[in-house]
Amino acid sequence: MSDIKSDNTQNMDSDQLEPNYWRSFEALYNDPTVIEAKGHEFKEGVTDDFSATGMSNLSRRKFLALLGASAAIAGTACTDYRDKGEIVPYNIKPEEITVGKPNFYASTCTACANACGILIKTREGRPIKVDGNPDHPVNKGKICAKGQANILNLYDPERLKTPLIGRNSSFNEVSWKDADSDIINALASANGKEIAIVTNPITSPTTSKVIEDFKSKYPATKVYSYSLFNDDIKNSAWQKTFGSGKYPLIKWNEAKVIVALESDFLGVDGNKIENSRLFAEGRDVETKSFNRLYCIDSTLTITGNNSDYRLRLRPEAQIEFVMSLMNELSSKGALNLSVNTSGYSLSGFATKYNLNKKVLDQLVKDLASNKGKAIVDAGISLSENVHVAVNLLNEALGNFTMFRSDSVVNIFAENSSVQEIDSLIQKINDGNVAAVIHFDCNPVYHLAQDFGYKKALSKAGLVVTLSERENETTFVSKYVLPINHNFESWGDAKTRTGVISLQQPVIAPLNSTRQKESILLTWINGKSDSFNETLYHEYLMKNWEVSIYQTLNSKLDFKRFWFGALHDGIVLTNDIPSISRSFNNAVTGLLSANVSEKGFAVIIKESYNVADGSFSHNGWMQELPHPVSKISWDNYAAVSEKTCKDLGVENFDMIEIKIGDRKLSLPVFMQAGTADNVVVIESGFGRQNSGTVANEVGFNSNLLMSKNSNLSQWIYSDATITKTGDSYKLASSQEHHAFDDPKVQDLHKSRHIIQEATVAAYVKNPHVIKEKHHEDQPSVYDPHPYNGLKWGMAIDLNKCTGCGDCVVACNVENNIPVVGKDQVLVSREMQWLRIDRYYSGTPEDPQVSMQPMLCQHCDQAPCENVCPVVATNHSPDGLNQMVYNRCVGTRYCSNNCPFKVRRFNFFNFRDHFRDSFQENPILALMHNPEVTVRSRGVMEKCTFCVQRISEGRADATHENRKLKGSDITTACQDSCGSNAIYFGDINDKESEFYKYRNHELGYYVLEELNVKPNVTYIAKLRNIHSEEV
């Protein structure tokens, strides 16, 4: 043993650094053979068989090369590689484009005649989002649902792409040159026969100049303007009452008492964006100053939903109501009237129409005590005598102070009268019209059937329709000329005095379309080859230089002025409106209330979503639930519960409405709050030949309209209704619960989902809502400390009108697909944000509560701990996140969400809707590139616009500053006309948002569940004469 030891030690000594590893005793005892063998690299005999020539001549290099090549081949062969066309990088980067950064261009929205100023967001040259232009004095940075959804119109796969020539209802493509030369020939050879231009009201000074030029080139031209819904009666009544001018704009923000008679100023009457903003300013919890809104109308509207008091009344009785109201006021000594109203009695009226006398008393008192601070507004559909009476009442109450003097509505040309349109049709029928040019309008659908317009068109020499897409009118035209979309067009608009809005294109025309004014200019030039892309652009600039620029006394030279104006999108002018009132006493002769009130009254209303049909091809608008009934994809006959019982019909039964010889069958919907024996129908549905989305959706209410109406073109009395025996399914995003079912009645109140108080109660006790609060309960999990930035939202229910603009803004921002009626029927709509509507009270006089409902981003989110794969989790800045890639689609999160705000992709909805309509590649251009397009089987929900937060954070990092809550706005917040939505950092004590987050009227929905939501609702205060809601 000692030997071994010493040997070992010797070895250690000789080679200090390397320990002596031994594999055998021979090695340990330094057997010479082992030492010898150690010298060889290989063991003896191992290399005997080695022969370089016997080896494969595949070198290692070559082997690796082949391996790489075969992997590459295998890889590419197995992928579904298709040539996606040219993908060209920016070799020379355009100056204005930074890849990944959006550009914003100021322009003008032409989705309706209000022509609001907009900012169009483009990414790499593609328009993807529309917001209001903050510099525009009318809409002040906000834009309505239609303006938002306009982006879908641009990319609509069914836009007309080339000019068409029609022969016997079949259309063939034709070149612009051939079409133009044929039309120019026809125009030139009119030989004294009339050339009719039919158009919707023109809001553009330059377009109207183009038409003037056209008229001077072709002197036989006559222009006919119409719009399905207009202020004509209101304006003519104003003129008759006060001699001149137009019905002025109203200071909704200053009025203390607002009486809306069949008026939907928060919905479809006037500019709803501006009206909502001003109205909401008058309902501010900060200043505790609240206006009081009385609605006296035939059915629930957005305005009615927001009213403090509402009375339902047949539209024919409005005149009697105003006269009775005046009589009551004057008998109380509150009025000095120039008209004798003694034949009317308010209490008699209340008895006759079964109106709440208490409410009427309050109304009389409020009007009497708020002289000069109240306004009575009659809806556009009411007959002239009501407007005259209302003018008289406002004048007598001294309420003219509530009319704005800074600006009035600007109109370039009056709408044509019924007689003028009749004479056009007469001339066509007589063969005296050489050409009818439909200048971006759809009269075949819009004009009342008894005009016989469609039939007459077959006798016109040449029918040319300028249109973005197929419709009823293009179908009967000889030439159908495709025109540019709003975002591809140049233009200007002047809808108010004092401001002109500019429109600039943000994308080159996607198809072979032309600006509609350029088409006229080409015809004016008389040469089919005179068209070029800049034709109208130059004309517009020229017109501005010559006529508008001159009036402005600008110190800048024109070029600089022009580019500045384009940048701003608006030019403020100094034309001050002249508002002079001199009451015309003769007008009192019009005031007689002997309107017959027989049968059913039918009211045709502009649709909140598809307007007069101009948005019926737009899936987002069709799918936006009606703000009151929550029905999408249809119109219906809204009738009261009692009338339903009288008729023996139930919800969704088909009825036939007959007015004279005009008939329409459509489904019944029992709308709470509708006056008895009144049928309210929205327009814009029942389209034909108008494309995949619009066709056969709903029922064409225009069929009930007549050119001869005793009240107005929208109100008809003496209709008869019969039950057809059929029924029809209406798709609604909310279940319709019976009012008299005690199980479900007022659940939203008993569950504290809706918490409300009155202004009186709040003034008395500011903590009226907070007192109901639950104490914070402990949690099983350790709560995460949110010390840094933490996102939250506050929604002021006093300001929210429930219009739904935010829903569409969210759709656009977050690439939300359209699911279609069949899917809404099985309640699978995808909107991340919805407006919940609750009724309380009776079906006759319901109290309506609205509540935008979106992901509450709960601190202790119940959805998060049930997801088996952690696809939904929480971010350190308080967001409830959804990881689409990880989502397996168990839907457990949705089941466990008490707010049911999660949305599941039951199908690939883009593929499912209307035979893959939304899979059209062009629609891919519309998507927001910052937001994932979700696939089938994945859960999704509101993200608080996390892409905007990320962008804001990147910008902050780039600028080396801290991200602040106020840096970020969400899409819904941006669109909210009444500024009801606040978003920001919960921990930032200095911010404006903090005030609302911790407001004494703030509450959480379902607070008792202790899920700790991050959306605060500011309780609605009703301005009623009581402390009890």
Added chain:
Amino acid sequence: MNIDYSQEMPTVAGRLTLAQIEELVAKPMDTKPDKKFYIALSISGTLLMIGATMLAISLYYGTGMWGNNQPVGWAFPIVNFVFWVGIGHAGTLISAILFLLRQKWRTGIARFAEAMTIFAVICAGIFPVIHTGRPWLAGYLLPYPNQHGLWVNFTSPLLWDVFAVSTYLTVSFVFWYVGLIPDFATMRDRSSSKIKKTIYSTFSLGWRHSNRHWTHYEKAYMLLAGFATPLVLSVHTIVSFDFAVSILPGWHATIFPPYFVAGAIFSGFAMVVTVLVFVRKIFDLQHIITIDHLEKMNKIILATGMMVGYAYAMEFFIAWYSGNPVESFVFINRAFGPYAWAYWIMVSCNVIFPQFFWFRKIRRSIPIMMVIVIFVNVGMWFERFVITVTSLSRDFLPSSWAYYKPTLVDGGILLGSFGLFFTLVILFTKALPVVSISEIKAVADGAQPTHHGGEHHE
């Protein structure tokens, strides 16, 4: 009737000799299938194919082919899942718990019940996978280490389900297979066909009926029985957690675990009785699966049915007693809301009809028993429907309420699951001994010699 309670009733009636027993049980495997077999198989096969087609349609187009909607995220597939897991409970209860409690009467029905358990769990296991929006990603539910650093969420009851159901299936299968080994050997010995012999030999794992084999076998069987017993309770407890752990009123209830276990045994026994009534008739097993067996099972059905009834009543009581208005609403809504029809089907099938089993005559009358157990099967399916769908369709916010209506595809998949179950059952009857030959021999008259010559009842 005069019953002597001091003596056990004979487990096998008719004084069959051991050879007769073997002959009787092995007969279906020794003979060629007859026409009736093919008719039965083609019916169940058709149902299976309907289900497979409907499933293919839903996989191709998406879960949208079903009636599920926004508030009702879970519907038919989850109802079916819970239903089939419940059916699967009788087998383990009979084979494991009754074995440990030395209930000799179990031997006649244990094998069949165990087989049904496995088939039912197979049927059940399909649903959690196919109900997801993206079934091809079901692997995400397994905690496997991966480069993304992604892990599963152990706080989610769905994940517990994955483990509970797979454990249950594995243990049930092992238990069943171990019990089958001596019979495989018997079949091997009886068989003369080469193919059959090879198969049976393989599965009999070299069993030679030796004393040592039996000693080991009995010990292993006892251990497995002990291992399987807690699973009877755990599986349905965990399935009930899918509901109880959520915050949804109508789901969030502490009574759910015992209530679900009782319900599972209730439905499982009902299904076993349903099938056994046919099997004993078709395969001439009246002497082995006697009317006494059926009566005993009916007694358990009566007992568990009342437990379920108690749970129904208790849910209502607690809903009222808790003072939680949302909770109370859910239960009032169940009984009187839009799904009242489903609720009353459930109550009458599960609570009212089983009360007839108080009468001995009814317990022993095959036609009446048949009607009642089918009602119980229907009722228990509806119980799961009522729990899942009614709670979801009307929860906290009235604005998001919606009525759920199943589609044809939903119905087709449910039919398909029955098709799969019965196809497996039918194939089983022809491929394996439906009664444990070795165990039944052990409880036959004279099989256990005693000091008074094995004749212990006279």
